[in-house]
Amino acid sequence: MEENNDEVTQSLVATFIVDDRHYGLTTSRVREVVRIGEITPVHHSPDFILGIMNLRGRIVTVVDLGRKLGLNRQAVTGHSRIFIAEWQQEHVGLLVDRVGEVVPFDETELRPVPENMPAAQAGMLHGVFHSGKLLIGLLNLDLILDDAPGKEDRQKAGGE
Amino acid sequence: MTLGNDELLKEFLAETNEQLAGIETDLLTIEEGGENINEELVNKVFRAAHSIKGGSSLFGLKKIQELSHKTESVLDLIRSRVIRPNPEVVNILLISFDKLKELLNNVMISNEMDISENLVALTGLATSFLPQSEKGFFHKQGAVKLPAGAAVNVNEMDLELARKSGHYVYFVEYDLIHDIDMLDKNILDVVRLLIAFGKVLDAQVNTDAVGTLEEEPSGIIPLHVLFSTEVGPDEIEMVLELPKERIKLLASPPKDLPAAPPPIQIAGISPPTAPARTEVQPATASDKPAETGAAATQSPTAHPVNTDGEKAKRPASDQSGPPAAAGSVADATLRVSVEVLETLMNLAGELVLSRNQLREALSTNDMRGVNAGSQRVSLVTSELQEAIMQTRMQPIGNVFNKFPRVVRDMSRTQGKEIQLIIEGKEVEMDKTLIEGLNDPLTHMIRNSCDHGIEMPEERIRKGKSPTGKVTLRAYHEAGQVIVEITDDGKGINPAKISASAVSKGLISQEKVLGMSDAEKTALIFLPGLSTAEKVSDISGRGVGMDVVKSNLDRLGGKIEIESKVDEGTRFCIKLPLTLAIIPSLVVAVGNERFAVPQINVLELTRIPAAQIQNKIEIVGDAEVLTLRGRLIPLVSLGRVLGINREVVDETTGQTLTDRRQSLADRRSRRSPLLEEVAITGQTGSEPSAAKREADSDRRYHAANDLNIVIISTGTFQYGIVVDQFFNTEEIVVKPLGRHLKGLPEYAGATIMGDGKVALIIDVSGLAGKAGMRHVSGSSRAAVLAAETARENRQDSMSFLLFQNQPGELCGIPMEMVLRVERIERSQVENSAGRRTMQYRGASLPLITLSDAAEVKPIDEAQKLAVIVSSIGGREVGLMVAMPVDVIETRLQIDQKTHRQKGIAGSAIVKDKTMLLVDLVEIVETVFPEWQVSAGPEKTADKAARPLILLAEDSDFFRGQVKRFIESEGFAVAEAPDGQAAWELLCQLGEKVKVVVTDIEMPRMTGLGLARAIRAENRFAGLPIIGLTSLAGEEDIELGKAAGITDYQIKLDRDRLLESLRRILPRAAERQIEF
16 A cells, blocks of 8 residues: 555544545644535546535536445435545545544554455545454545546546 | 845845846846937946845855956946947857846855956956056055054046045944844845945955964954945034044045045044944854854965855865855745735735635524625635736746847857847736746757858848847737747748658658658757757757747647748747736536637637538538538537537436446537438437437427537637537636646636536547647648638639719729729810820820710719720720729629629629629720620631630630630630640540640640640640739749749739730741641
8 A cells, every 4th residue: 555654644534424434634634524515516527536616716516425435325314414625735525424533543554455346436545444343445545536547538528 | 144144145146136127128138228228227237236135145145246346347448439339349248247237146155266368358448448557556456554453445447537536435243143133124234234335445354363262252243344335524423423443535526625634534423323333242242243254264364255154165065065055045036026925915915804704604694794704805806816827927027138149259250140029018827837938949940040040141041131030929819829920031841841851761751751841840859959060159959949848848838840941930929828817708518518719719600500401511421511601610519529429417427327328429419510400309210319310309399590609719710519508707727637638629627606516628639629720731620721712712803893873883804904983073174075084195085984884974973983994996985973992802793683784793792792893895885996805707717717716614704815816816715624724635636736725624624634745745846824813933933833924813814915916927837837
């Protein structure tokens, strides 16, 4: 897994649920969590892009995290939230089904991704760790939001 | 002095940067002026060098000081007309200023840099122009006795020059601590003061006087200045605000003035303030000298400025590393006029005030107050915004100004003659955009000079002026700033580019085969492609245009090329207004809103449901709108973007789900616009038909009208079909996130008044997305555009319009018209029942339309004109009523309704019926004895008449031409298009003696016909005459290549017949041979 300092030291992880699965992001990368407002669709965008929204005067791209992770689409409910993450000097929103707790996390607790996890998900994770009884997948934001042209083209082609 | 010294240095650097900015242009203007010295300009450059010298000496920047001093001396000599500013001289000056800039940019290590080359050049220049006797001056140092311990140097030359120009020369001693620092002045103030009153010959901080750590602190840091000024000894102390004992007169002007008494004598009475100052001295200055002294011991001689310990150390420690940050200080800061700043301050104050009002009103629930407050906030906000934008705007001239120099240098080194024309310097752009433009523009200008413009001999050989022209132009268009670089050089050869790309393995041969020339030319943006046969040191390193493109991409700009071999190349850079606020038209499709930049909007059209079928046609696969005679390709915004037209539930969850489905649905929605709109709810074959039916019903039921925004992209026009128009609003353009930046159809996003986000449409990008990119040769729109162009071209003719009777519009083809003359009625002579007039020394027969046609006779009370034409080799004048007009149009000619003698038919022009006058027929009627037509009876046997095959798709033209030809005694076989003509020819075989064919025809063009004929052996010698309404050289070339023997203009009867007569004898011979 890619080394990333702020995600492997002792830190806090904000957890959330997508398609009944538990995931987490280190709090250092999460700016805030907001309710879903009006999301304007951007046609022809990669299909994991839900659209754009207005975050206090700033245009934020909203990513459908479930789609990116290859999960089943869940209807947007009153519990749905958008995690505003910081990525390459930009704010990006991640749609989740429900917000979980913020849990402490020690890097030594990080386990490799189980072998039987689908590649679409496994490729997006730093690893997994236990918090109480829950097994939480620690997301690698940089891989999720990777916009390398080759990849995007593929995704675009798939989307059209 | 120690306080804020870095700040001072920054200020100095910022100031010098400003001064140096325009220098190149000024020097080049001086060079251009040659003998006619523009003193003002020379002074300006001189002052720049001068103040750099002054400032640098204060900061101990030895090399900068020395170089600016020498430069200044040369400029002084130019000013006094000793040196002529020829190109060599200016060159040396330019190089010196370059070096100065380099030194200033690396100010911290400038003292270690080598400037000897520049000094030698400058000194050589100065001395070579001086008379022998004065040569020594330049080098002679210390000819004047300076006070002991003075740190400055003086040369005889400076003194002499100063004296000659009526200046006094003083030696002035400032104390940096007491005279400057403690009085809250700064050293630049002093320099400005000095420069305002005269000239600083030399200035030095006297480091020896500061002493070392071991010694007692002396408490002063002396600054020695050698100052030349017109100010006499009496006033000097007032001006400089210094006690007299610190000023010493060294030289006076050589006038009859009484020799100025040595200032020391006058200085007997010290100003009363001086003692007070001495008292303060030890207390405040005690620690500072110690500190500086410490620094001085570390590097006692190498760095003259030891007044600041920090500074003295830096050069030593930075020697290996990159230049210190101070070098780039000027770039990181922005100069804003105080006025703008004041405005901003005022507005900020206003804003606070308005906020308070609003709060107050809210707390008391005073709705009127809230309204007033919010109005005020909105007002102040927009003003504030404007003011802030203003601070960032700079004229593009800041970049352009450097190019005269670039071009000049390049033309000199390459031996080319290049003229640079700059337009639109005043166009303002955001500072970051301007800075980002610098590199790409430099590269492209260099490219144009290096690869574009040919050597003078080559240009003369090509019939061009030996001086090449490079034009740099900036202007606003369609909400963008456009920068154009045009040269009239050799152009880009698409074949060469593509060949190079293939040979370098950048692209496959197959791919190239399918490319248009424009696409091939665009290959120069491929990384690693350089077509320069010889790699020069200037450009052509193969890292050129791709870097330009990526730089522009970063700025959000676009670049286009147009090039013609041997005619030149035009690069067009379009920069978006990413930082601007633009008025935009808000439109909607479904429940989604989009903003279209107003500047791209030509007009809005609503087509009522009833007219849709008339106004909208399908060409191939594309829908086009006929709008006032123009064909406008249409794009349905909903279709291109794949928007689901279903009403979306306001509950957000529902919205998201629906949109998902729409994306998937998109593929099945291939129905053309027409179907979507006109045949409401009638389709039933597709699986989603039911839903669509309901959909269409809902959308178009009310009015079924079609709303179209007519768009101009700057290069072409098209229409966007939307569901609804809203208002025009000022919107703030916000950039899209990284994942969405690559989408060409959006220029950004904006937040609407209700807080929702709307996408801004990029009209060029959308056109591209809809397959309308006019550069991509294969797209359907390009085909459409070509078809449209051809249709327009086809049979487009010029007609001379006139009136017979008022309101009775008549026309004759321009080809028939020799001249139009305005005449007086008195000029018309009536003799022997025929009208004539004296014209160019002969008698011109006059006719009127009523002579042949059954129209009312011309009203002779009106102003008259005579249309002079040549019929059957004789000139004849047609009398018409004024005014006359010329139109160029493609006509649908009706040969039946108005056909009569003298009138060939009619057509609709500008909503009126135009009678097409048949001049030949009128002449035949009036002057039967002229025997304009040889007449069929002339030839004995009808069967023996040579047969001519005539191919022409327009019935009117075919009829006209047929008549001409038959009247000359030929037989005519007609064909309505090329294919028919070919079939007919195959049938008739060798009976056909000549083929007369139109060029633009359906099924098979004239060129195709010619090729087909030439491909068959039996028709090898068959003459082909091409008929055209426009015979450009290119067309003629094409025709010749296809095998066309001769070109004639349609309806130019005489020449066509002449051509036939010329050709036919040969045709007859051919027959004998067979």
